[in-house]
Amino acid sequence: xxxxxxxxxxxxxxxxxxxxxxxxxxxxxxxxxxxxxxxxxxxxxxxxxxxxxxxxxxxxxxxxxxxxxxxxxxxxxxxxxxxxxxxxxxxxxxxxxxxxxxxxxxxxxxxxxxxxxxxxxxxxxxxxxxxxxxxxxxxxxxxxxxxxxxxxxxxxxxxxxxxxxxxxxxxxxxxxxxxxxxxxxxxxxxxxxxxxxxxxxxxxxxxxxxxxxxxxxxxxxxxxxxxxxxxxxxxxxxxxxxxxxxxxxxxxxxxxxxxxxxxxxxxxxxxxxxxxxxxxxxxxxxxxxxxxxxxxxxxxxxxxxxxxxxxxxxxxxxxxxxxxx
Amino acid sequence: xxxxxxxxxxxxxxxxxxxxxxxxxxxxxxxxxxxxxxxxxxxxxxxxxxxxxxxxxxxxxxxxxxxxxxxxxxxxxxxxxxxxxxxxxxxxxxxxxxxxxxxxxxxxxxxxxxxxxxxxxxxxxxxxxxxxxxxxxxxxxxxxxxxxxxxxxxxxxxxxxxxxxxxxxxxxxxxxxxxxxxxxxxxxxxxxxxxxxxxxxxxxxxxxxxxxxxxxxxxxxxxxxxxxxxxxxxxxxxxxxxxxxxxxxxxxxxxxxxxxxxxxxxxxxxxxxxxxxxxxxxxxxxxxxxxxxxxxxxxxxxxxxxxxxxxxxxxxxxxxxxxxx
Numbered sequence: 227x228x229x230x231x232x233x234x235x236x237x238x239x240x241x242x243x244x245x246x247x248x249x250x251x252x253x254x255x256x257x258x259x260x261x262x263x264x265x266x267x268x269x270x271x272x273x274x275x276x277x278x279x280x281x282x283x284x285x286x287x288x289x290x291x292x293x294x295x296x297x298x299x300x301x302x303x304x305x306x307x308x309x310x311x312x313x314x315x316x317x318x319x320x321x322x323x324x325x326x327x328x329x330x331x332x333x334x335x336x337x338x339x340x341x342x343x344x345x346x347x348x349x350x351x352x353x354x355x356x357x358x359x360x361x362x363x364x365x366x367x368x369x370x371x372x373x374x375x376x377x378x379x380x381x382x383x384x385x386x387x388x389x390x391x392x393x394x395x396x397x398x399x400x401x402x403x404x405x406x407x408x409x410x411x412x413x414x415x416x417x418x419x420x421x422x423x424x425x426x427x428x429x430x431x432x433x434x435x436x437x438x439x440x441x442x443x444x445x446x447x448x449x450x451x452x453x454x455x456x457x458x459x460x461x462x463x464x465x466x467x468x469x470x471x472x473x474x475x476x477x478x479x480x481x482x483x484x485x486x487x488x489x490x491x492x493x494x495x496x497x498x499x500x501x502x503x504x505x506x507x508x509x510x511x512x513x514x515x516x517x518x519x520x521x522x523x524x525x526x527x528x529x530x531x532x533x534x535x536x537x538x539x540x541x542x543x544x545x546x547x548x549x550x551x
Numbered sequence: 552x553x554x555x556x557x558x559x560x561x562x563x564x565x566x567x568x569x570x571x572x573x574x575x576x577x578x579x580x581x582x583x584x585x586x587x588x589x590x591x592x593x594x595x596x597x598x599x600x601x602x603x604x605x606x607x608x609x610x611x612x613x614x615x616x617x618x619x620x621x622x623x624x625x626x627x628x629x630x631x632x633x634x635x636x637x638x639x640x641x642x643x644x645x646x647x648x649x650x651x652x653x654x655x656x657x658x659x660x661x662x663x664x665x666x667x668x669x670x671x672x673x674x675x676x677x678x679x680x681x682x683x684x685x686x687x688x689x690x691x692x693x694x695x696x697x698x699x700x701x702x703x704x705x706x707x708x709x710x711x712x713x714x715x716x717x718x719x720x721x722x723x724x725x726x727x728x729x730x731x732x733x734x735x736x737x738x739x740x741x742x743x744x745x746x747x748x749x750x751x752x753x754x755x756x757x758x759x760x761x762x763x764x765x766x767x768x769x770x771x772x773x774x775x776x777x778x779x780x781x782x783x784x785x786x787x788x789x790x791x792x793x794x795x796x797x798x799x800x801x802x803x804x805x806x807x808x809x810x811x812x813x814x815x816x817x818x819x820x821x822x823x824x825x826x827x828x829x830x831x832x833x834x835x836x837x838x839x840x841x842x843x844x845x846x847x848x849x850x851x852x853x854x855x856x857x858x859x860x861x862x863x864x865x866x867x868x869x870x871x872x873x874x875x876x
Contacts, residue, residue, distance in 0.1 A: 250602055256777070256778065256780075256781040257778060257780075257781025257782045258781070258782065259781075260778070260781075268614075271604070271614075271616050271617070271618070272614050272615070272616060272617060273617060274617055274618075275617045275618045276618075277575055277602030277604070277618055279596075279602070279604065282775055282777040282778050282781075283777070284777040284805050285748055285749065285775070285777050285802060285805065288749075288801040288802050288804070288805065289593075289596075289597050289749060289801060289802065290597070290801070291596050291597060292596070292597060292598060292599055292600045293596070293599075293600045293601075293602060309781075311777070417742065417770055423609075423610055424610065424613075424614060434772075435778065435781070435782035435783050436781075436782045439782055439783045439785055439786045440782035440783070440784075440785040441785070443785060443786055444786075445742055445770065445772075445786060446772065447759075447770075447771065447772030447773075448772075450607055450610070452581070452607040452608070452609040452610050452636070453581065453582060453585070453607050453760065455581075455582075455876060456581040456582025456583070456584075456585075456607075456634075456760070456761075457582045457583065457760035457761045457764055457765035458760050458764045458765070459765075459870055459871075459876075460764055460765040460766070460768060460868060460869060460870060460871060461764045461768055461769075461770055462870070476613040476614060476615070477610060477613050477614065479613070480609050480610065480613065483876075487870075487876050491870075543785060544785060545784055545785060545787070545812075545816075546784075546785060551780060551784075551808075551812050
């Protein structure tokens with residue numbers, strides 16, 4: 227029998243397929259959850275003709291996009307399922323008749339009650355990565371893409387997602403020393419810029435917003451590698467630190483150009499080259515879909531390295547969860 | 552006889568109308584030009600069912616969105632018309648059969664040669680603001696919206712754009728002292744965050760990327776007011792400076808919430824309240840369309856204030872225009 231996650235994903239994909247036409251996809255969440263969803267938006271936008279767009283939950287409700295309706299698919303996410311803006315967004319989209327799919331660790335949460343379909347993921351319970359947040363989300367997204375496309379390669383992506391557990395472990399091992407060295411070298415920095423493009427831009431955004439700013443109280447800005455040369459690069463100097471994700475796929479030249487420039491004028495450029503990661507079990511032509519799935523767990527170790535060497539645990543907050551806001 | 556700008560805008564709008572269906576709009580540019588275009592994306596997305604999306608030029612080409620084709624409208628912009636990525640993007644989109652509209656100060660530029668339609672704007676030549684970058688762009692965008700919508704209010708927006716010149720002058724006068732006071736108070740800051748939401752988010756992005764980082768070498772990050780609470784707000788402290796745009800329209804509550812929080816924990820919060828600006832000649836229900844048109848010239852004065860008090864002219868660069876990159 228299929229496990230619970232697979233059943234939920236299948237039901238959500240069937241709901242998408244049951245629409246006569248999918249007019250558009252909306253990905254709606256806040257912060258790190260929004261950044262995670264944005265990877266799906268990137269691939270849908272590249273691989274399908276159906277338009278797609280990402281919103282932070284509160285703006286989604288307030289701006290009330292004209293395209294939202296009964297042929298829309300709205301995918302929402304909140305780790306705890308309690309983020310008030312996202313719960314409201316689910317209700318709002320459902321009232322408009324859209325197919326609403328909630329992704330959460332907590333199945334009995336307000337978000338999962340508000341949305342029509344629920345996709346639950348396991349979290350730090352020792353189960354295989356295919357049932358964790360990345361495995362479940364990629365199964366949903368490539369399941370949707372596969373349902374709306376005739377290209378066989380998306381089915382291969384789906385079957386090779388079973389490698390995620392091993393890929394997470396091997397890549398964490400491969401990058402551990404480097405990540406802790408980064409923590410030692412950059413522990414006195416008050417500001418660290420991140421950079422990336424394509425689906426990796428959202429990894430940079432997540433690292434900036436949730437790891438550097440939220441958890442480590444280090445000033446940051448996630449700069450798009452293509453935008454760097456149109457303003458931001460003027461702050462580059464010998465002592466200005468950058469953590470740059472060098473992606474795989476068609477956007478790689480953008481990242482390379484930014485790295486070349488930054489490294490010429492700054493002595494503090496750390497490059498995470500996604501092409502150097504381990505992709506055992508992944509077909510050559512599918513590597514670019516797996517890079518964004520793997521890089522999050524690798525980046526987390528960079529934050530762990532900073533936490534270790536600054537003595538500032540990632541669990542510390544001064545405002546979040548401590549007061550009303 | 553209609554002036555050259557009006558003729559060009561009319562021709563571009565006629566090309567959009569001549570499509571049997573407009574499948575999608577793409578707004579493609581880099582840096583400050585991209586941020587300017589994003590205002591159009593915001594309003595099209597809110598007021599029309601047609602999907603719309605913004606790309607930095609290089610990523611647009613490399614990711615090659617599946618939806619791009621002969622029923623697409625691609626609007627590009629470069630002040631000089633020479634930005635290589637944007638020129639390439641125009642060629643790329645035109646080869647795909649899309650309607651391409653180039654916006655530039657320089658009519659005889661590579662960008663204007665690459666695109667099918669050209670919309671030229673005047674720049675600092677003493678002519679009326681209706682023929683300047685904002686006037687021309689808003690005429691084009693609301694002309695397109697009006698052509699694809701039956702709501703009469705967009706025609707009223709178009710006719711009231713003739714007030715822009717007076718509105719720029721009166722609002723610059725109204726905010727001048729405050730902007731220079733800001734420059735004096737914040738002149739020693741090494742980092743200044745900006746914040747905003749809706750169409751104003753792009754003003755914050757532009758101020759961050761082009762004015763603070765590029766022209767003043769001050770570290771910055773444009774935080775979306777709705778995203779602030781999902782990570783970034785943890786860097787708030789008594790000595791962390793923010794410049795927050797308090798917008799008009801449906802997103803105003805997002806900004807208010809961010810202002811309330813930031814002002815509670817930081818002693819350095821500057822609020823630019825768009826509702827306090829002068830809107831003489833603008834109908835009450837159209838104010839929210841005019842705010843984003845006006846706020847750029849007001850924000851520029853804040854940068855002038857910083858330039859004055861830091862002794863760092865806005866014209867200074869260390870890399871841009873000085874080397875190959």
